Amino acid sequence: MIQKWSLVVLVMFLNMQTTVAQVLMEVPLLMELPGKESLVHAWYDGESFYIDGQDLFENLKFSVQISGSKLIALDAHHRYEFDCAGVQANDGCKLPLHKVLDQLEPMLYFDETRLHLRASSAATMFENRSIRNHSPSWAEVPGPHLFGRNRKMWGGMMASWQVRRDQFGVRPSVKMTASALKGTVEGKVGNGFRWNYSYDWPDQSWLTQIKVAHLGQGASMLSFTNLPLIRPRLQHFREITGQSAPHALLQAVISGEVVDQVQADAEGKYRLHAPLWYGSTKMQIRSQSLGGVEEISRVIYQLTPESLLPPRKMYFQGHISQDIRRLHLQYGLYPKLTLQTELEQMDQRLRISSGAILSPLSYLSLHTTMHLPDLDGELALQLWRPSVQVTAHLRARRHKLLNSSLTASASRGAWTMVVRGRQIAFGGQSQRLSIHPELWLHDAGGLLVHARYEATRTYRNSSEHRLYSGWRVATGWAFSQARVLAFVNRDRFSHLFGLEGFLILRHQSLSFSIGWEAKQRTPVVSLSLQASSAFGSLFVQSQRDAHGVTHSQHLQGSIQIGHDVTVSPYGQLESAVELRIFEDINGNAIEDPTEPIIPHIEAQIYQGSWTRLRSGSLYSSHLNPYQRYQVRLLEDSIRDPSLHPATGMDFSFTADPGQRKIITVAMQRLIPVTGKITNIDRAPLRLQIRVNQKTTSDIYQDGGFSLHLHPGEYTFAIVDILTDEILARKTVKVDPLRFHFELDLKEDYP
Amino acid sequence: MVHHTYAQASLSVTPAYVVVTDEAPFGSFVLNNQGTEPIEVVISAHFGVIASNDSTTGVVLGEAGQLGDLSAHLTFFPHRCILSAGNEQTVRYRIVEASNGAHITLMHFAMRERGAIVNGQIPEVASGLSIVYNLVAPLIYLQGQGIPTLSVRPLGHASHAIHLSIENHSQWPFFGGIRVIQDGRLLGRAESAVYTRRLVKIPLSEPVADQSLRLEFDTDYTGLKQSIQSQLGIPDPIHLVWE
Known part of the structure; x- marks a missing residue:
């Protein structure tokens, strides 16, 4: 009986075990x-x-x-x-x-x-x-920002010089931009001496730059602003609502990248958010209904003028000098409406201007301004459509039109049509109306035909008027490196026909015009030559026409003084970067004299281009000051597999004003550290190895691991990623040779 | 309730073979996980060739005819890596201090799926169940110039193809085309890489009329640079007669 009850209890116990245990x-x-x-x-x-x-x-x-x-x-x-x-x-x-x-x-x-x-x-x-508060990669330059704004008491100088000689004499001038006194110093010598010093806070929003200036002849000026020094790319996020199939997957795609993705609700309604950049944005809205039905897509174009401020942003610019005090305010009321006003006091007289910048349609921009107390009003209109552009300006005072202008251009295939019109009033007594239609044909084979007509009508006392007209026809062949055209010009002053053209070689260019002035019975010749060397550029121009012979010469170049002295044939260089990729033999990440630059490692700079210097470093000029640039080292060009950049393959830097920024990239030889975990009691995929409580690395299915480290002492911990439990811990010294060690989950249990 | 998960691992290695010279003794392979599962790849270099016996073509380890062993002169990074779905990894290599002649190593990429984390799975079972996929890419290093010496043995011919066994007796590999010519007419051409011995099937445009053929060689091999083609000379033509 006891045995029977024991069996029943045992069966009940086992049964309870099986019903309680839950296999998950x-x-x-x-x-x-x-x-x-x-x-x-x-x-x-x-x-x-x-x-x-x-x-x-x-x-x-x-x-x-x-x-x-x-x-x-x-x-x-x-x-x-x-x-x-x-x-x-x-x-x-x-x-x-x-x-x-x-x-x-x-x-x-x-x-x-x-x-x-x-x-x-x-x-x-x-x-x-x-x-959404994660920072999206497309809103700014990706990659770690390793080299920010560099302030120095003396960070180098760039000077552009030019000498011009013509019928008015010889005129030398020098412009300088220097990174000095932890700010930027700019100076100009030539027809007097001017300088200014500016200090900046690129990351601030309430004040970004103050500037003091000496304007020459005893005048000085102070200005201050909170305008962003880093040119913003993003104007605002646009909300796109619509209707699709129920539960369809919707994607907003810009330049091949999915910027937002949502699922429509049961009624098919959706709401996407997409960035709108300054300039043009082409966006594709893709709709994929559930069940694998074919994808539907539509394209949205948006054009955002640079003059529109981001919504709810307010910028000011202040200017104080002996004669003028001026404050200019701008406020982005809506994404498509920016208000602006300006207070100016000059010669004890206050002048107020206020207006707005409005973009009611994607391709239309309106600028309006009203000046008080003159009651001067200005209106500017710009319209862009594919192949069509229209620009109009109107200026009026007290209900009277002072001047107006209209430019409209349209192009289709090889044809381009441009019409310009202008009206100017002279003190209410007279006014002038002019119109200039122009037609261009440039086909793929290089044939170029140009025809232009201009008519000007002058009114005086609203009755008397005169009409002047002229025209030009030219035809020939035009390519990117060479052009030659036969032309006929006829207007009320001259009847000219002849040949004109240009030729561009590697660093030299030549342009010429030769013709006959039939009215004055005189030949007309002009010749200009441009030549560049490593030190400077020379422009020479000679002309002979009905008024006589004229010559002019213009020599220009630039000098950079900083880490060393270099010369360049180009004009003003505001900002540059030198990338020195060197082998860091002693591993201290500092470029020592015995550590050579590795001249074959290639890199990409986005929105810029490199020149390889004789020293082996890479150099990029004409950068926008304060702007962030992304650099990517090309892994294929690193010949030694054990060398690794201390910066990582991708990083970004800020271009400093007036400075040749030197970025050193230490290529360090890392030690391959391999090992194995023994006595594993769970799936190896659950395990990770954590080095000095910072970086982690996955474990291979055979219990192995592989790391690349600098020499030194490290604590390695084995962690279960599901429970976050530390299963083993070991401190070892990694020597500068290939290194191997084992971690035992039983013996090295912490 | 039935659940299906569709996931698969897929590894591609580019390029499929590499020939480098002492002018640029470095380069890289790119591994790409085109599948939907994470994978782990173990990379190693072994002395050996891809060669044929009388019936099949495969990997032969530990010997490569007169070609030298490149494994001792090779450094590469990394030796193993984990690739998430869609990710890629560059494997860089460099060759140092190799002597004159041609040297070979087989880059071996062993891929294993990582799968999902399953609570309570026994580790030995987990790793025992996973399948290892192997990919081999020959890496050949040339220092100096040379002409491969070839001998050919006919194995047989059908109406529209001829089967040959080509043997290389030199320290230079052969990369190029083998052209079958009869009475001045080109009957067919096939490309092959012959390190030691290789079975080659050449498709023919018409049946062979008699038992005498002329074999001519060229150095046009898909993906092989012109500069390397000129470094490896063209072997002499071979008259082939069989009973």
């Missing part, structure tokens, strides 16, 4: 939120899914409280309470997924086939702005 298979779910993807811990027991409640709701930007076996998720408008299905070792809370979906559907959609949790774009309960 871990299935990480991919969670797709608008603009963000992340993995959420989840489990599957063969029937139901369970999800890590804390993980889920924190990803959805809720505040999470776990008390006992309850999880409470809160935000400003919602409160959800769930019973935990099982408390995890790290005080987490498993929630049955169907209970979560019961409360959050249709905002949260679970795709069991793909193991995806997807938040609908129509979800209003999720605070999308906080989800």
